[in-house]
Amino acid sequence: MSQSTLEEPLGARQPVKTQSNWTRRIWPTLEGYLYLAPTLLGLLIFVFIPIITSFRLSLNRIAPFGNQMRFVGLDNYVDLLTSADYWDSVRVTLIFVLGTVPTGIALAVALAILLSYPLGRMAWFYRALIFVPVIISSAVTGVLFRWLYHPVVGYLNYWLVQLGLAESMQQAPNWLGSKEWALLAVIIATTWRQLGFNVIVALAGVQNIDETFYDAAKVDGAGIWQRIRHITLPLLSPTLFFLLIINIIYSFQAFGE
Template sequence: MSQSESTLTSASAPLATRPRRNLFKEVSAAIEGYLYLSPTLIGLILFVFWPIVASFTLSLQRISPFGNRTRFVGLENYIRTLTSPDYWETVRVTLLFVLGTVPTGLILAVALAIALAYPLGRIDPLYRTLIFVPVVISSAVTGVLFKWLFHPVVGYINYWMLQLGLIESMQEGPNWFADRTWALVAVIVATTWRQLGFNVIVALAGVQNIDESYYDAAKVDGANAWQRIRHITLPLLSPTLFFLLIINIIYSFQAFGEIDVLTQGGPGRSTTTMVYAIYRIAFVDARDRGLASSQAYLLALMVMLMSYIQFVTVSRRVHYQ
């Protein structure tokens, strides 16, 4: 209450005394502004901006497993990281993971968005609900759901493969989490599924933003449905597609929950992506937070570069609308 009284007087008083109180007014407006911002600014400084510096400091240190002794080692952690075959293996797995999730997810999203944009009447909301729903599912729940579906003995996926005649008996089906290749496929399928709801929503918004008059003109010219998609929808959707491409690469770089629940990085290190390796090094295996921080920094530089590209396209996207 007291604050509303004080702002009340400072806001209503100045008219008569403006020339003398300009500086005072400016200072008090600034103080008031910063007060409104302070909870957010303090939160971001403590838990985002300061940790950027702290993370870099950590990456220059050698830290004993329980954190009781630290020693400055310069760039040693970066050199250890960049010369370690294990690190390059996580880079390879991450790239395979991105290649497995992103193109599939985008192609599916665009196909579904084009179909969903087609006016089908009263049943539309049902289709939307069935297709959008993964958007609210967590990575942990996704992991558990697919662990059950991919179960080699009692899981539905091998059973359906049997029904479809892809395999001749349940024993012949892939043992998803024991096989290096199939484990990565399983993690890719689960992650693509969870991302799909978000991707379709964004793609659909893009399709619906395309002006109807383009299609009307194409119809007059006798273009069929495929030609309209090929020469109108896809080119005009390209800013949205580019945006989705970048943000999906970022999300795939950061995928964690599905991997932790489904495979814990295994078998061997076949599903240990860069993020999963950072977690293992910092919290499970060596507990070497210096080494983990150096890898986090290398990962962050890549993600931030892509975020920057995405940020530029977002501002352009907003500008167009």
């Protein structure tokens, strides 16, 4: 019995190209950086370079008129940290943040839980009404609250008198004209303006909670407060953390308002 084989002509078989071990190890990492390159370039141009430039300028003292610049090292930082006005600003800012962030998030969660229940055909209207402050400009908000805080014809003082919290309009708080009430007035206005965004985010988090958790709790006899405490709030913690970070950033950037 004979077996015949066909021999390939010389040079017909092509060598198989294989990637080197170095290429296989490096390429996945390099590929990720290539995808991130546009974002990293934007951060470099619009974030890191301005930070470095600002720090370099802070080490110099520039004349009010002209371009005369003199290197002073850390003297500007020493002047800042030893200034009583600076530490007073820090104190006021911390009070402002502590006044707006917890209050705004607590109100947003309460309203989100309320709006998550069936409210009939007008549910869309209530949600839109709460979101209105977000789309109102800062100038309109200022005019609105200036009228509300007016010491003589202000609607807020009117209701304080009607509820017996103030004896007369003359004895009601001067919200914008007194040192004791001005910061509280700004906290109230800022909380109201940020409330719409907080409610929408919190409402999305509440609606993403699986209804089976509530059904099982009802079968076990849990009341509404127990369901909120043991189901809603724990499962809402990622949303609350997001709102906490966003509101802190917003409060520290509220100088223009």
